[in-house]
Amino acid sequence: MPINYIYSEYEIVRNSDRCINCRACENQCANEAHYFAEGSENTLCDDSKCVNCHRCVSLCPTHALKIIKNGNTYKDNANWSDRTINELYRQASSGGVLLSGMGNPENYPVYFDKLLLNASQVTNPSIDPLREPMETKVSLGSRPGEIERDEKGCIKNNLPPQLSLSMPVMFSAMSYGSISYNAHESLARAAQELGILYNTGEGGLHEDFYKYGGNTIVQIASGRFGVHPQYLSSGAAIEIKMGQGAKPGIGGHLPGTKIVGDVSRTRMIPEGCDAISPAPHHDIYSIEDLRQLVYSLKEVTEYKKPVIVKIAAVHNVSAIASGIARSGADIIAIDGFRGGTGAAPTRIRDNVGIPIELALASVDQRLRDEGIRGNVSVVIGGSVRSSADIVKAVALGADCVYIGTAALLALGCHLCRTCHSGKCNWGIATQMPTLTKRMNPDIGYKRLVNLLTAWKHEIKEMMGGMGINSIESLKGNRLMLRGVGLNEKELEILGIKHAGG
Amino acid sequence: MKKVYVNEKWCLGCRLCEYYCAFAAAGGNDMAKALKGVKPNSRIKIEKHGDISFAVSCRHCKEALCLRGCITGALGVTDGVVAIDHERCVSCYTCVLLCPYGAVSPSPEGPAQKCELCVKTTDGSPACVKGCPNRAIVFEDRGE
Numbered sequence: 001m002p003i004n005y006i007y008s009e010y011e012i013v014r015n016s017d018r019c020i021n022c023r024a025c026e027n028q029c030a031n032e033a034h035y036f037a038e039g040s041e042n043t044l045c046d047d048s049k050c051v052n053c054h055r056c057v058s059l060c061p062t063h064a065l066k067i068i069k070n071g072n073t074y075k076d077n078a079n080w081s082d083r084t085i086n087e088l089y090r091q092a093s094s095g096g097v098l099l100s101g102m103g104n105p106e107n108y109p110v111y112f113d114k115l116l117l118n119a120s121q122v123t124n125p126s127i128d129p130l131r132e133p134m135e136t137k138v139s140l141g142s143r144p145g146e147i148e149r150d151e152k153g154c155i156k157n158n159l160p161p162q163l164s165l166s167m168p169v170m171f172s173a174m175s176y177g178s179i180s181y182n183a184h185e186s187l188a189r190a191a192q193e194l195g196i197l198y199n200t201g202e203g204g205l206h207e208d209f210y211k212y213g214g215n216t217i218v219q220i221a222s223g224r225f226g227v228h229p230q231y232l233s234s235g236a237a238i239e240i241k242m243g244q245g246a247k248p249g250i251g252g253h254l255p256g257t258k259i260v261g262d263v264s265r266t267r268m269i270p271e272g273c274d275a276i277s278p279a280p281h282h283d284i285y286s287i288e289d290l291r292q293l294v295y296s297l298k299e300v301t302e303y304k305k306p307v308i309v310k311i312a313a314v315h316n317v318s319a320i321a322s323g324i325a326r327s328g329a330d331i332i333a334i335d336g337f338r339g340g341t342g343a344a345p346t347r348i349r350d351n352v353g354i355p356i357e358l359a360l361a362s363v364d365q366r367l368r369d370e371g372i373r374g375n376v377s378v379v380i381g382g383s384v385r386s387s388a389d390i391v392k393a394v395a396l397g398a399d400c401v402y403i404g405t406a407a408l409l410a411l412g413c414h415l416c417r418t419c420h421s422g423k424c425n426w427g428i429a430t431q432m433p434t435l436t437k438r439m440n441p442d443i444g445y446k447r448l449v450n451l452l453t454a455w456k457h458e459i460k461e462m463m464g465g466m467g468i469n470s471i472e473s474l475k476g477n478r479l480m481l482r483g484v485g486l487n488e489k490e491l492e493i494l495g496i497k498h499a500g501g
Numbered sequence: 502m503k504k505v506y507v508n509e510k511w512c513l514g515c516r517l518c519e520y521y522c523a524f525a526a527a528g529g530n531d532m533a534k535a536l537k538g539v540k541p542n543s544r545i546k547i548e549k550h551g552d553i554s555f556a557v558s559c560r561h562c563k564e565a566l567c568l569r570g571c572i573t574g575a576l577g578v579t580d581g582v583v584a585i586d587h588e589r590c591v592s593c594y595t596c597v598l599l600c601p602y603g604a605v606s607p608s609p610e611g612p613a614q615k616c617e618l619c620v621k622t623t624d625g626s627p628a629c630v631k632g633c634p635n636r637a638i639v640f641e642d643r644g645e
Binding site for chain 1: 533636
């Protein structure tokens with residue numbers, strides 16, 4: 001047997017005074033970390049199989065379990081961390097590219113946490129949202145540059161198609177295949193109840209979900225999986241995915257093991273065949289090419305649906321956004337480097353892209369400077385974690401935000417970051433029938449509705465504090481923000497003053 | 502009347518319903534204390550075969566065969582809930598044999614036992630329903 005260089009990352013601690021050997025931990029762990037040997041007094045565990053997903057901890061009826069970080073350590077080294085050493089060992093034994101799930105967990109600055117919001121005091125008094133009306137509704141789409149009149153002098157309706165949302169939040173693209181049918185149903189039902197939109201991702205739209213079309217964004221990515229005219233016309237908007245925050249510059253790869261049954265049918269590819277989305281769209285090599293695709297999609301849908309172009313936040317994001325704003329797209333979605341994924345090469349996820357806060361501020365400013373901000377709405381994503389992040393994003397210039405990771409957390413995800421294993425114990429990032437049934441959409445959709453209802457209240461409270469009664473008045477209102485612990489350059493890019501200034 | 506219903510589609514076979522049931526019957530406020538080292542004595546039972554699992558408990562039939570077969574009148578109906586009077590039960594287990602669902606079983610003490618919708622427990626509402634992590638067991642009035 002070869003030497004196993006990597007010691008278990010976590011330790012499962014079982015309080016044997018409290019464990020009643022009900023074996024719920026055993027039958028709920030798809031990684032088989034818990035087991036019961038006949039004749040033994042206690043349920044046993046194999047720490048090396050634990051991914052720290054907390055399924056057992058959450059279900060243990062006597063609270064007998066906890067997972068702790070394994071105390072086993074290599075010799076202290078500020079340069080070679082335990083994680084770096086383990087990853088190197090893993091590659092030395094496998095020869096493969098490291099894969100990871102969910103967003104970049106590394107210790108880069110989180111600019112949202114360095115922004116503080118304003119509140120009014122004596123002048124422009126604050127508003128109590130429980131007593132006074134407060135508007136969180138937003139419209140997304142291109143705004144006409146000027147008023148047009150007919151020969152009688154009446155105003156012509158030259159408004160391009162708009163998306164109407166009850167609050168500035170949408171569920172970001174997560175494909176059926178990368179997440180389960182039940183997770184998709186939860187998102188779709190929640191979007192319908194909340195009056196917002198969810199996004200199919202690049203996996204096509206399951207036939208059962210066409211009824212949620214009014215609350216669906218259908219996505220087209222480089223693999224073109226599941227795309228046909230009915231699909232394109234069934235949603236409220238079409239999104240062209242050029243890039244993803246978790247893995248800018250590379251495509252996608254859904255392993256054949258997840259392409260089973262309905263997933264295969266919905267994607268229109270054979271069962272067991274890997275779904276590989278190429279890094280580029282093979283028909284897009286310039287903004288002019290992108291414009292062709294935007295208008296092809298508009299033609300197919302008779303100019304009734306807004307077209308979104310989604311890009312990853314990278315170094316020259318504002319120049320790219322400027323091109324997109326001239327391509328005929330109605331909405332630009334920008335995904336920051338913290339954005340989630342079902343699977344990405346670890347090195348790409350952790351080292352490519354830029355923070356969404358900086359990308360948003362520079363894109364908004366660039367589009368304003370060029371006088372084309374009205375051409376498009378700007379949606380941002382890539383780790384929007386709370387209602388405060390939303391308020392800050394809107395004040396920085398976003399029209400709306402995408403939430404993906406936050407939505408999955410509401411569904412039970414514990415950020416164990418092993419989505420790529422296909423054995424999600426919470427029934428989200430898996431296609432195994434025994435696991436997907438753990439995600440009961442009746443519970444899931446309600447939890448999503450609860451989360452966003454709570455966020456909506458909080459957004460109103462924060463706006464009220466600033467003396468603002470409509471989200472439109474907050475949009476791009478950077479005077480409502482102050483920075484803490486930021487240098488001159490960061491403040492300049494964010495377009496805000498330092499706290500106290 | 503409100504009854505306990507099980508939806509096989511969402512049953513995970515985790516058996517937590519059995520333990521919450523046994524805990525409710527045992528009483529007390531700490532499950533670890535109540536069930537540590539004890540073989541759980543539950544009125545609801547998971548039937549499992551391969552990937553299919555299903556919790557089985559009393560359906561409180563309108564025409565309850567257990568009740569009809571009871572030789573001492575220990576089984577009775579109160580507000581639709583079929584219950585056993587342990588004082589009168591002589592442990593002949595005719596009810597156990599008659600129940601077509603296998604929902605009546607002998608208790609460790611002798612008398613027959615079955616789900617009584619937790620009406621006699623401290624909480625007063627079915628513990629299996631509360632304990633189910635996936636809402637596979639529900640307490641609903643379906644007009645039956």
